[in-house]
Structures are given as C-alpha cells and as structure tokens.
Amino acid sequence: MKIDFIKIHGIGNDFIITKDQLEPGDYSRGAKSICNRRFGVGADGFMAVEKSLKADVKMVYYNNDGSLANMCGNGLRSFSKYVFDNKEVKGRRFTVETLDGIKPVEITEVDPRGRAEKIKVEMGWYQLDFLSKILEVQGETLELGSLILGVPHGVIFEKRLSEERLKSLGPAVESHPLFSEGINVNFAKVLDGENVEIITWERGCGYTLGCGTGMTAVVVLGNLLGKLSRKVKAHSPGGTLEIEILEREKRITMEGPAETICEGTYELK
Numbered sequence: 001m002k003i004d005f006i007k008i009h010g011i012g013n014d015f016i017i018t019k020d021q022l023e024p025g026d027y028s029r030g031a032k033s034i035c036n037r038r039f040g041v042g043a044d045g046f047m048a049v050e051k052s053l054k055a056d057v058k059m060v061y062y063n064n065d066g067s068l069a070n071m072c073g074n075g076l077r078s079f080s081k082y083v084f085d086n087k088e089v090k091g092r093r094f095t096v097e098t099l100d101g102i103k104p105v106e107i108t109e110v111d112p113r114g115r116a117e118k119i120k121v122e123m124g125w126y127q128l129d130f131l132s133k134i135l136e137v138q139g140e141t142l143e144l145g146s147l148i149l150g151v152p153h154g155v156i157f158e159k160r161l162s163e164e165r166l167k168s169l170g171p172a173v174e175s176h177p178l179f180s181e182g183i184n185v186n187f188a189k190v191l192d193g194e195n196v197e198i199i200t201w202e203r204g205c206g207y208t209l210g211c212g213t214g215m216t217a218v219v220v221l222g223n224l225l226g227k228l229s230r231k232v233k234a235h236s237p238g239g240t241l242e243i244e245i246l247e248r249e250k251r252i253t254m255e256g257p258a259e260t261i262c263e264g265t266y267e268l269k
C-alpha cells in the first residue's frame with residue numbers, strides 16, 4: 001500500500017505524518033517500517049491525522065518501534081504545523097484531540113507565506129509519581145524523580161551531561177522493574193533558574209535530539225525541587241523550548257518551532 005506523507009521536525013525530534021487511512025492493525029507495523037532510518041524514510045515517530053468528534057482534529061502517535069504513546073510534545077507542535085499549513089483547521093487557534101485529552105494550540109509565528117513557524121501548545125497538568133528515589137543501575141547510583149505528563153518521565157539532575165552515559169544508562173532505566181510501562185529518561189543540568197540543558201533517552205525510540213514532554217517534565221520537577229523558576233528556557237541538542245508553569249490555573253504551556261523537512265509517497269512494507 002502506498003501512503004502520502006510529510007516529514008516535520010520540532011527541535012530535531014522528527015516525525016512522519018500521514019492523512020491517509022490505514023487498516024487499524026497497520027499503524028504500528030507502518031510506523032516501524034516508515035520510521036526505519038536505513039530501510040524507510042527515517043523518523044522518531046509516526047502520526048496519523050484523524051477526524052475528531054470532540055476537537056478540531058485528532059492526532060494519533062506511534063514511536064518508531066511501533067508502540068502507541070498517549071502524547072508527544074514536539075509531535076503535537078509538528079502535527080499542528082501540518083494541519084495549519086494544509087488548512088485542515090481554521091484560524092491560528094484550534095484544538096487537537098490526543099490520547100492524553102484535548103490540547104489547545106496557538107500558532108504564534110508564521111513565515112511570509114503564512115506557514116506556521118512557532119507554535120504554543122497546552123501540555124495539560126502533571127501527575128507526580130515521586131520527587132526522588134535512589135536507583136542502582138549498572139553499578140551506578142542515580143537519584144531520579146518521576147512524573148507523568150501524558151507519558152511517564154524520569155528526571156535525573158547532574159552536574160555534567162554526557163551523551164555516552166545517557167546512551168549506556170538510558171535503556172536500563174527505561175526498562176527498570178520500578179516502571180511497569182517503561183519510562184522516558186531525561187538527564188538535566190541546571191544552568192541558572194531560567195535555563196536548563198537536557199538530554200533524553202526516549203521510551204520506544206532511544207536517543208533523540210529533544211523531547212517536548214521530557215523537557216516539560218524537567219522544568220516541573222526542577223521547579224518542585226526549587227532549582228528552576230516557573231518560566232524556563234529548556235535547551236536540548238536540537239533546539240530550545242520555552243516552558244511556563246501556570247500554577248494557579250493548573251496548566252503548562254510549551255512554545256517552540258516546527259519545520260518541514262520533505263514530503264513524498266512511501267510504499268508501506
């Protein structure tokens with residue numbers, strides 16, 4: 001079966017998006033195939049655009065290993081760019097149904113041709129699992145906080161960030177028996193109260209250049225621990241997101257870019 005797709009990234013976290021209808025069982029298999037970086041187009045995740053009865057449009061997200069996830073922050077901005085640029089929605093403010101509920105979106109910057117460049121999304125509110133627990137992993141002692149922001153996140157604050165260390169410890173923490181559904185793993189270094197650097201090992205797709213829900217989880221946990229303020233610039237290898245915790249209203253916003261890479265047709269294997 002052939003599908004039309006577009007590839008969009010949000011701070012280097014890249015996604016394949018299709019409006020074409022697949023057989024229900026084919027999305028997971030399709031995600032593995034099209035996201036493969038050697039034998040497919042290559043991406044961190046695969047998203048389907050669906051009709052919604054509750055919101056303006058519905059986003060369904062699969063990791064590149066074929067697993068379904070409730071939410072993806074960079075994915076939501078990339079998806080929003082797609083539906084806005086392709087006039088699937090009306091106006092610069094609209095709502096997107098996700099498996100984590102309905103997310104209001106605002107296109108905050110457009111290019112001279114009227115295409116979305118910067119997007120602000122509502123991330124909802126978090127569910128704290130625990131602020132701090134000591135984990136022994138591969139002979140290392142890690143102090144980790146855990147919360148759910150649509151998907152589960154572990155946050156480890158460190159003095160120095162090492163991609164090599166993340167790639168070695170990430171898979172072991174992701175599948176640690178403490179987390180029955182697996183977990184995304186974020187290593188974070190606080191630069192000052194308004195700036196934090198983050199590297200992430202994602203459940204279901206490994207090392208990525210940035211993870212929107214993960215960067216938001218770091219800001220939330222950093223704020224709860226008194227390390228970060230409520231309005232923070234979060235920096236990952238692929239770019240920067242602006243994250244704001246609106247405590248009284250119990251909502252969190254995340255703003256950042258999304259950019260089209262290419263579009264085409266793919267023969268699903």
Ligand SMILES: N[C@@H](CCC[C@H](N)C(=O)O)C(=O)O
Pocket residue numbers: 013063068069071072073074075151152184202203204205208210211212213214
């Ligand atoms: N890249 C995403 C998160 C995608 C889902 C995650 N890998 C999971 O399975 O929990 C983001 O930007 O938030």
